[in-house]
Each structure stands twice: as C-alpha cells, then as structure tokens.
Amino acid sequence: MSTADREAILVNQQAILARFGELALRSDDLDEILTEACRLVAEALQTDMAKVMELQKDRVTLVVRAGVGWPPGVVGEARARAERGSSEGYALQTGKPAISPDIANEKRFRYSQFIVDAGVKALINVVILGGKDRPAYGVLQVDSRKPRDFSDVDTEFLRSYANLLAAAVERLRIAAETRKHATSLRESEERYRMLATQIPQLVFTCTSTGERTWDSPQWTEYSGLPEKNSRGLGWLDAIHPEDRDATMAAWTSSEAQGEYAVAHRIRRADGAYRWFQTHARPVRPEGRTVTWLGTSTDIEDQARIREALERSGEELERRVYERTAELQQALDTLHVEARERSRAEERLRHSEKLKAIGQLTGGIAHDFNNMLQAIMSCLGLIRVRMQQGRPSDVVTLVERAEKGAVRAATLTHRLLAFARQQTLEPRLVSLDAIAHDMEDMIRRVVGASINVELKLGDGVWLVQCDPNQMESALGNLCVNARDAMPDGGWLTISTSEVILNEAEVADFEDALPGRYCCIAVSDTGTGMSQKIMEHAFEPFFTTKPSGQGVGLGLSQIYGFVRQSGGIVQMQTAVGKGTTVRLYMPASVQREDVEEHSTGPGKTIMLVEDEEIVREVTAEQLREQGYRVLEADSGAAALRLLHAGARFDLLISDVALPGALNGRQVAESVRQRYSRMPVILVTGYAPGDTPSDMEVIRKPFSPEVLAARVRAKLEQSQAGVD
Numbered sequence: 001m002s003t004a005d006r007e008a009i010l011v012n013q014q015a016i017l018a019r020f021g022e023l024a025l026r027s028d029d030l031d032e033i034l035t036e037a038c039r040l041v042a043e044a045l046q047t048d049m050a051k052v053m054e055l056q057k058d059r060v061t062l063v064v065r066a067g068v069g070w071p072p073g074v075v076g077e078a079r080a081r082a083e084r085g086s087s088e089g090y091a092l093q094t095g096k097p098a099i100s101p102d103i104a105n106e107k108r109f110r111y112s113q114f115i116v117d118a119g120v121k122a123l124i125n126v127v128i129l130g131g132k133d134r135p136a137y138g139v140l141q142v143d144s145r146k147p148r149d150f151s152d153v154d155t156e157f158l159r160s161y162a163n164l165l166a167a168a169v170e171r172l173r174i175a176a177e178t179r180k181h182a183t184s185l186r187e188s189e190e191r192y193r194m195l196a197t198q199i200p201q202l203v204f205t206c207t208s209t210g211e212r213t214w215d216s217p218q219w220t221e222y223s224g225l226p227e228k229n230s231r232g233l234g235w236l237d238a239i240h241p242e243d244r245d246a247t248m249a250a251w252t253s254s255e256a257q258g259e260y261a262v263a264h265r266i267r268r269a270d271g272a273y274r275w276f277q278t279h280a281r282p283v284r285p286e287g288r289t290v291t292w293l294g295t296s297t298d299i300e301d302q303a304r305i306r307e308a309l310e311r312s313g314e315e316l317e318r319r320v321y322e323r324t325a326e327l328q329q330a331l332d333t334l335h336v337e338a339r340e341r342s343r344a345e346e347r348l349r350h351s352e353k354l355k356a357i358g359q360l361t362g363g364i365a366h367d368f369n370n371m372l373q374a375i376m377s378c379l380g381l382i383r384v385r386m387q388q389g390r391p392s393d394v395v396t397l398v399e400r401a402e403k404g405a406v407r408a409a410t411l412t413h414r415l416l417a418f419a420r421q422q423t424l425e426p427r428l429v430s431l432d433a434i435a436h437d438m439e440d441m442i443r444r445v446v447g448a449s450i451n452v453e454l455k456l457g458d459g460v461w462l463v464q465c466d467p468n469q470m471e472s473a474l475g476n477l478c479v480n481a482r483d484a485m486p487d488g489g490w491l492t493i494s495t496s497e498v499i500l501n502e503a504e505v506a507d508f509e510d511a512l513p514g515r516y517c518c519i520a521v522s523d524t525g526t527g528m529s530q531k532i533m534e535h536a537f538e539p540f541f542t543t544k545p546s547g548q549g550v551g552l553g554l555s556q557i558y559g560f561v562r563q564s565g566g567i568v569q570m571q572t573a574v575g576k577g578t579t580v581r582l583y584m585p586a587s588v589q590r591e592d593v594e595e596h597s598t599g600p601g602k603t604i605m606l607v608e609d610e611e612i613v614r615e616v617t618a619e620q621l622r623e624q625g626y627r628v629l630e631a632d633s634g635a636a637a638l639r640l641l642h643a644g645a646r647f648d649l650l651i652s653d654v655a656l657p658g659a660l661n662g663r664q665v666a667e668s669v670r671q672r673y674s675r676m677p678v679i680l681v682t683g684y685a686p687g688d689t690p691s692d693m694e695v696i697r698k699p700f701s702p703e704v705l706a707a708r709v710r711a712k713l714e715q716s717q718a719g720v721d
C-alpha cells in the first residue's frame with residue numbers, strides 16, 4: 001500500500017471517527033448509535049459486515065445487539081460464547097484485538113455457527129470497554145466474506161473507534177440510569193408529597209426539642225400561621241395557652257422515650273380551638289436521629305363524645321338520685337295514705353257495724369214492743385174485765401195475749417236461726433221430697449195469678465238437715481217470690497245435684513268442695529237493685545210496708561243453711577226476676593240407708609272431741625279386743641258413716657263442737673242403721689240427754705266402760721234395744 005493510499009485511508013478513517021463522534025454525542029438512541037457504528041466501521045474498513053455483541057450479566061454470553069450485512073435472524077438473536085478458544089473470549093480476556101485474516105486456516109479459535117453460516121472468512125474483534133470499574137460492554141466485530149488482512153492502521157483505528165463507542169455507550173447508560181433514578185425519585189417525592197398534603201393530619205418535622213423545621217400545608221392552612229411564623233417554636237402560638245406547658249413538657253422526656261405524645265387544643269385560623277392528639281417519632285436513617293416526624297390528629301369529636309358521655313353519666317346519676325328521692329317520697333305518701341285509708345275503712349266498718357246493730361236492736365225492740373204492747377193491753381183488759389166481773393170476754397183476751405207471746409217466741413226463734421244458734425234437728429232428707437210435699441201449700445200461698453212449676457229430681461240423693469227449717473226456708477223464699485210478682489208471673493222450684501269446686505266454695509267459711517244438693521226458687525218478679533241485694537240478707541232489712549215484712553226471712557234462711565254446712569247464692573236482675581239457690585251438702589244415696597251392718601267383727605265408732613280422752617278411751621277399748629273408728633266431731637263421724645264405715649256400737653260424747661251434738665250424731669247413725677246400739681258419754685247432768693239412749697257419765701273407769709260396752713253389744717245381739 002502506497003503512502004498516499006495509507007494517507008487516504010487514514011483521512012477517511014479520521015473522517016469516519018469524527019462523524020461517529022458527532023453522532024455519539026448527539027444521539028440518545030443506543031440502537032441508532034450501535035447500528036450507525038457498525039455501518040461506519042464497515043465503510044472505514046471497506047467491508048460490508050460488522051456487528052456489536054453485548055456481553056450479558058453472566059459475562060460469557062454475547063448477544064448480537066446491532067449489525068450490518070447480516071442475514072435476518074442474527075441481529076437481536078444470535079448468540080456467541082466468550083470462552084477460551086473463541087476469538088471474542090480472547091479479545092475480552094486480553095483486551096487486545098483478535099484478528100483472524102482467514103478463519104479457514106485459523107488454529108487458535110473456533111467460531112460460532114451463525115458466523116460460519118453467514119460465509120465469514122475473516123474477522124477482527126475489539127473490546128468495547130465498560131465505564132469505570134465496570135465490566136466490558138461487549139465486542140465490536142468487523143467481518144469479511146473474503147480472507148483479508150487487518151493492518152496496524154486498521155487495528156489502531158478500530159481501537160480508537162471502539163473507545164469512542166464505549167464512551168458513547170457509557171454516556172447513554174449513565175443517562176438512562178440517571179433518568180431512572182430521577183423517575184423513581186420523582187415518584188417517591190410525589191408519594192410523600194401526596195401523603196403529607198392529603199392526609200387529614202397536620203404533619204411536621206422538628207428537632208428533638210420541638211423546634212419546627214417543616215410543616216405540611218394542612219398545618220399552615222389550619223392554623224393560619226404563615227410558614228415562617230411556625231418555624232422554631234413559633235407554632236406554640238397556635239397552642240391553647242392552658243395547654244402550652246404540657247405541650248413543651250412532653251418534649252423533655254421524648255428523647256428518652258423515643259416518642260412524643262400530647263393532647264392539646266390547637267387554634268384554627270378562625271380563632272376556634274379544637275382538640276388534637278399530637279404524636280412524633282424520631283427518624284433515624286443511619287442510626288442517629290436526624291429529625292422528628294410528627295402528626296397532629298383532630299380528636300375534637302371524640303373529645304366531645306367523651307365529654308358528653310361523662311356529662312350524661314353525671315346527669316343519669318343525678319336523675320336516678322332525684323327519681324329515687326321522688327319515689328321514696330311517693331312511697332312515704334302512699335304509706336301515710338294507706339294508713340289513713342285503713343283507718344277510714346276501720347271507721348267505716350265500725351260505723352256500719354254500729355248501724356247494723358242499731359238496725360237489729362231497733363227491729364227487735366220495735367217488734368217486741370208491739371207484741372208486748374198487745375200482751376200488756378190484753379192483760380190490762382183482763383184485769384178490768386175481772387174487776388167488772390165480766391169473765392166471759394177474758395178467754396178471747398187470753399187467747400190474743402197468747403198469740404202475741406207465740407209471735408214473740410217465733411221472733412226469737414228466727415233471730416236465733418239468723419245467729420245460727422237455733423237447735424236443729426237434722427235428719428237425712430230428700431229436698432225433692434220436701435218440695436214435692438209442699439207443692440199444694442205453696443200454690444195456696446202464692447195465689448192463682450202466679451204459675452208454679454216444679455222441676456224436681458228423683459230424690460236419690462239425701463241431705464243432712466232439719467226438715468222443718470228447710471220447709472220454712474222454702475216457704476219464705478216462695479213468699480218473697482210472690483211479693484216480687486204483684487201482677488203475677490212464674491215461680492219455679494227446681495232441684496239438682498252439683499259438684500262445687502274449691503273456688504266455688506271459697507267465699508263460704510267452713511264449706512267444703514264436693515257434692516251438693518241444690519234447691520232453687522226462681523221468680524219473674526221485680527228483681528233487686530244492687531243496693532237492695534247487698535242488704536237483703538241483713539236481719540230486719542225489708543223494703544216491704546210495715547206489717548207485711550219483718551226483714552228476717554233471708555237472714556233466717558242464710559243462718560240455717562250455713563249452720564247446716566250449706567251455701568246460699570242469689571242471682572237477681574231488676575225487672576227480670578230473682579233466683580235464690582240453697583246448696584246443701586249431699587250426704588248419701590238412699591239405697592245405702594237401707595243396708596245393715598252384718599260384719600262378724602266387733603267394731604266401735606268412738607266420737608269424742610277431746611283428744612286425750614278419745615285416745616285413752618280408744619286404747620282401753622282396743623285392749624278389750626275391739627276395733628275402734630275414731631272421730632273428733634259429729635261431722636267427722638258422719639263422714640265416716642257416709643264413706644260406708646261399718647261398726648257395731650256407737651259411743652259418742654254429747655257435747656261436740658260444730659253443728660252436731662252427740663245425740664244428733666246418734667240419730668243420724670240410726671237413720672242409716674236403725675238398730676244401732678248407742679252409748680252417750682256426758683260430763684253434765686243427765687237431763688240434757690234423751691231417755692231413749694244409754695248414757696255413761698264422765699269420769700268412768702276402764703272396768704265400767706268394758707262392762708257397759710259388753711252388756712250393750714250382748715243386748716243388741718239378743719235383739720233387745
């Protein structure tokens with residue numbers, strides 16, 4: 001090669017270097033720079049193939065990053081390995097150009113397949129260095145499809161060219177890295193800016209003693225303090241004067257605790273204070289505290305709620321206290337009122353009692369006075385007649401006086417009946433039979449204008465009562481019915497058997513639930529007002545004109561029925577009529593009455609209310625070998641009787657508590673077992689006992705009792721009464 005040629009080549013290469021240098025400085029596009037580098041280098045070395053291979057992170061793999069003169073599928077894809085025995089590896093490891101003028105005769109290196117396939121015959125590799133302390137970027141390879149030499153000039157040129165290329169690549173790398181950093185910095189700045197400006201808290205940074213170095217716009221906006229005024233301790237100006245000491249005091253311990261926390265009021269731009277919770281923590285990027293980052297959170301609502309809760313707690317307590325006091329007062333008043341009411345009731349009861357007694361005594365006095373008047377008048381007239389020597393008229397007067405006396409006696413009788421103190425002579429009777437027997441008499445009494453109807457049962461069930469009193473009661477009820485129907489009507493007498501439960505007898509003292517026989521008298525008369533009904537059973541209460549009613553009818557009936565263990569009920573409606581029902585305890589069915597004791601064993605029914613006496617007597621009898629049925633009252637004895645108890649001898653005390661005395665018990669027993677032997681026991685004079693019954697007087701010895709019982713049973717067995 002001539003010098004001129006050399007110089008021409010050099011000039012050309014210099015020109016290409018300059019062109020490339022210009023491009024490398026101007027362009028920011030790495031691909032453009034690399035491709036242009038390949039094109040220019042090929043031109044400079046008068047060949048048509050060149051490429052840049054980029055070394056990958058594994059520092060062995062090379063990828064064809066750019067190239068000219070290559071078939072498709074090479075640039076961007078073809079790979080080579082920079083190993084020992086490869087020209088690329090040689091260049092990278094030694095830093096020297098690896099020159100293969102004719103690869104067919106090359107002994108040192110092997111070549112990648114894509115190079116061989118592309119028909120490359122000669123090539124030269126130069127290293128593209130990396131930046132400072134960085135690995136090489138890769139290899140610039142200039143290829144030739146013809147074997148050829150690469151002169152020193154070429155090699156020199158390529159070195160310079162590769163260095164220029166390396167500088168350009170490094171510049172772009174740094175630029176890209178800087179861009180990346182800048183972007184992520186911008187992003188992170190944006191994030192923090194958003195965080196600091198968008199969160200509802202007021203954010204600040206400060207020193208460990210609370211001197212502000214930065215405030216978020218929220219602080220400035222909220223407090224209305226210009227930014228520079230908040231710096232240092234200027235922000236304290238926005239803290240409520242009462243809270244400033246605590247606010248500053250919290251900083252003294254914050255360093256040690258690694259935390260600052262205080263609740264204080266911060267003034268809003270409009271002058272209003274709101275409660276905030278302020279927190280700060282040291283930021284320690286490299287272990288030492290650079291700054292403190294803090295936030296103030298509005299807690300006004302919570303504070304208000306808490307305050308309201310505290311207030312409402314106190315309010316509740318106060319109201320409970322007041323209400324308790326009110327209730328106590330109301331309770332006291334109620335107590336006083338209750339006491340007053342019960343006193344008033346007591347007074348009322350007392351006055352009503354007095355009124356009733358007054359009515360009773362007045363009634364008695366009035367009636368007795370009338371009768372006494374009649375009797376005394378008669379007696380006076382008798383005296384006059386006797387003095388006049390006109391004894392003939394005397395008989396009439398005596399009869400009249402007697403009538404008055406009898407009426408007076410009847411009156412006392414009715415009073416006793418009301419007082420439930422009349423001597424009753426109960427027997428087992430059928431209410432059906434009594435009503436039936438009285439039918440004619442009742443029709444006569446009530447008169448023709450009143451229709452009488454009897455609805456009676458079959459008389460199977462019997463009751464234990466005084467038949468005369470029952471007749472009188474029925475008569476009285478019929479008279480009342482008649483008086484209530486002055487213009488006629490219907491009078492119905494009906495009987496029935498009912499079972500009364502606990503609730504139905506509850507209003508009547510001593511009445512037991514169970515089976516009852518009921519006789520009812522109904523009329524279609526005037527009925528009674530509430531007021532009359534309330535008083536109808538009181539003695540001497542009457543609405544009838546003087547001479548027509550005494551006011552003792554219902555009270556007498558009530559006394560008699562209650563004394564017999566029964567119940568009285570009245571139903572009435574003004575203008576519609578009245579029904580009075582008498583419930584008598586059912587005793588027994590008729591067929592049972594006919595039965596007789598036939599048992600072979602000797603059983604004694606012992607009726608005695610004194611427990612000790614009864615037990616001792618029973619014991620004595622049992623010693624004698626008798627069976628003993630014990631009863632502590634007449635009623636108890638009758639219950640045993642009606643329950644079907646069988647016995648051979650009745651021993652009963654005469655004086656018994658309750659409705660039945662010993663004699664009545666004996667009579668009741670004899671109604672069922674007519675030949676029942678009876679021994680009555682009495683502590684009184686024998687006069688109070690009937691002569692037809694054997695009496696043994698207290699006190700008696702066991703021997704006497706044994707002898708009398710034996711004798712009585714023998715008599716009865718022998719058929720002697």
Ligand SMILES: Nc1ncnc2c1ncn2[C@@H]1O[C@H](COP(=O)(O)OP(=O)(O)OP(=O)(O)O)[C@@H](O)[C@H]1O
Nearest residue numbers: 480481484536542543544549550551552553554578
């Ligand atoms: N069936 C009835 N219908 C309406 N009122 C009645 C009836 N039975 C009683 N009375 C009212 O009850 C009052 C009291 O009755 P009670 O039988 O006790 O006395 P009386 O009939 O007035 O007098 P007595 O019966 O002593 O002759 C009667 O005066 C009457 O007002």
Ligand SMILES: [Mg+2]
Nearest residue numbers: 476480553554
């Ligand atoms: Mg009457």
